[in-house]
Amino acid sequence: MRRTARLLTGTALAVTVAGLAAAPVSAQDAGSLEVFPSTAAPxxxxxxxxxxxxxxxxxTGDAxxxxxxxxxxxxxxxxxxxxxxxxxxxxAQPGTYEIVARCAGGRRAAGDLTVTLTPARERIQPRGHVNTGVGGALGxxxxxxxxGVAALAVAAAGGTWLLHRRARGDGI
Incomplete structure (x- = not known):
C-alpha cells in the first residue's frame, strides 16, 4: 500500500514538473494586437x-x-x-489567421484575422417576400x-352541406 502511494505521488510530481517546464512562461508576451477589420476578404x-x-x-508585423x-x-x-x-x-483561403507584431524591445503582441470569400459590405441580406409555395395570409x-379565401369558403360550405345531408339520411 505504501509503495503504491509513493508511486502515485512520484508520478503526479513528475507530471506537474513536466507540465510546468513545457508551458511557455514569457514575460515578453506584451498583449493584444487590434486588427481592423477583424474579418476581411482577399x-x-x-x-x-x-x-x-x-x-x-x-x-515589425508578421502576416x-x-x-x-x-x-x-x-x-x-x-x-x-x-x-x-x-x-x-x-x-488567401478562408479561415482564421494569427497576426503578430514584434516590438524593438522583444515584446510580442498577437491578434486574429478572419478571412472570408465575400466582403462584409457586399454580403446580401435577404428582405421581402419569399416564394416558397407555402404562402401566407398576406401575400x-x-x-x-x-x-384563395373564396375557394376555402366554398369548400367549407360544400363540406358542411354534404355532412348535413348525410346526417339527415338523404344520401348523396
Missing amino acids: GADVTVNTSACAEYGSA GAVGAGTFTLAASAHEQDAIGRFRVPPG PDPVQTAA
Whole structure:
C-alpha cells in the first residue's frame, strides 16, 4: 500500500514538473494586437495597432500566416499606439489567421484575422417576400389572396352541406 502511494505521488510530481517546464512562461508576451477589420476578404487592406510597443516606437508585423509577409508598425500620436497596414493576398483561403507584431524591445503582441470569400459590405441580406409555395395570409398579390379565401369558403360550405345531408339520411 505504501509503495503504491509513493508511486502515485512520484508520478503526479513528475507530471506537474513536466507540465510546468513545457508551458511557455514569457514575460515578453506584451498583449493584444487590434486588427481592423477583424474579418476581411482577399484583396482588402487591414490595419493593426498595439499599445504594447509604445515605449519602443516601432515594431515589425508578421502576416505570413495569411500570406501577406512582413510589414512595419510605426509610432502614432493616437494613444501612443504603433500602427501598421497590410493587404490580404488575393489567393488567401478562408479561415482564421494569427497576426503578430514584434516590438524593438522583444515584446510580442498577437491578434486574429478572419478571412472570408465575400466582403462584409457586399454580403446580401435577404428582405421581402419569399416564394416558397407555402404562402401566407398576406401575400404580395391581394387578388390571389382573395381568390384563395373564396375557394376555402366554398369548400367549407360544400363540406358542411354534404355532412348535413348525410346526417339527415338523404344520401348523396
